[in-house]
Amino acid sequence: MVPIRLAIVGLGKIAKDQHLAAIEAIEGVELVAVASRNASLESVASFHDISELLASDLQIDAVSLCTPPQGRFALAKAALDAGKHVMLEKPPGATISEVLALDAQAEAKGLSLFSTWHSRAAAAVEPARVLLAERTIRKVHVEWKEDVRHWHPGQDWIWEPGGLGVFDPGINALSIVTRIMPESFHLVRSELSFPENRAAPIAASLAFETASGLPVTAEFDWRQTGPQTWDIRVETDEGPVVLTHGGSRLSVDGKDQIVEEDREYRNLYKHFVSLVGERRRDADFSPLIHVADAFMLGRRQVVEAFDD
The missing domain is CATH 3.40.50.720 (NAD(P)-binding Rossmann-like Domain)
Structure with a gap:
């Protein structure tokens, strides 16, 4: 080839x-x-x-x-x-x-x-999607909290309109949830925290509902220091299904199932090679639509100034 x-x-x-x-x-x-x-x-x-x-x-x-x-x-x-x-x-x-x-x-x-949605290419995402298709889901909660100073030092563009602020990492969580959930969901509440000197939010609290009325909640924060949190917890009738470490690790009913090193971008490029070979498109914009909805419905709160 x-x-x-x-x-x-x-x-x-x-x-x-x-x-x-x-x-x-x-x-x-x-x-x-x-x-x-x-x-x-x-x-x-x-x-x-x-x-x-x-x-x-x-x-x-x-x-x-x-x-x-x-x-x-x-x-x-x-x-x-x-x-x-x-x-x-x-x-x-x-x-x-x-x-x-x-x-x-x-x-x-x-x-x-x-x-591309690199977090969707994490090792545990597809196994979680398959598993949840066979279970009765009751609720979903996302905690995606990290230190912006560590991951985006000096990147002022990310605080400007269009840079998304905390949704730059938060959209990774949304990309996973939109992939693993058996049914669609829509936003019903959004609370956004904007530093007084920035045009993009540093934290967000979101509430969604699925088509059948199940709750999906998310907490995003860019002010976390120490260990970082990238967790998605799905409560089912059969027990909890938990994705951690950004989708690379899976726990089912309290037992670890998958722990794998980061190969997300390798998987993305393998898929791109396949797409080009077959002249196909893969353009799912649903995570970005959820972010746009969060800004449209967002209740704005001004918090203290943020500087690198």
Whole structure:
């Protein structure tokens, strides 16, 4: 199989921490270029931006967009206009309308568009989905609490409109819950805590209901220090089903079932290779829709200022 010739656009923290190693570890894709204003790689062609990349003579098949969500629409549109398959880091964009437009463009051109949700690729997510399809669920509670200073130091874009604030990690939890739940759910209450000096929330308290009226609650907070919390607890008639460590570990009825190292991004790129080979799209925007609903229904509370 001839490997996909891939370019990364935006060589920032997430690309360096996750994407580069994942691409190196799997077959079917070859990194041939990067486009970044602030970084380059000695081993591949480097460009200042996507316009310079697409105007060059370098042959590429696909781009992986690892830039902040604000402004990503123009980058993805340019790549699709040039006939390139597109992989979107999460969240897929800054608004619902723009990601729907990208999906429609990809469909019209017969190109692959992959809206990635890396937490869905964690080891315990699919086993939990299969298990819950066979159980009677009573309620779901999510706690997703981490230290923003550790995970996003100095990244001011994340506090601007479109950067999502605490929903940048919180959307990971929503991506898992939307995958493992046998029925859909919708938001009924949202309370958002905004630092007085920031345009995006640092904490959120959410309440959802499933189509049959079961409660789903979530607590997101970016102020947690010490051990980090990425837990989803599903109460069923048969006993609790608990996902921890961001979806990589599963406990069923109090007994550990799956404990596995992080291979999320390897799984994402394997799937992207398959999508491109078959010219299919995978564009589920439901986690982003839930975040948009949280802002629309959100009762705003101003809290103390936050600085790195």
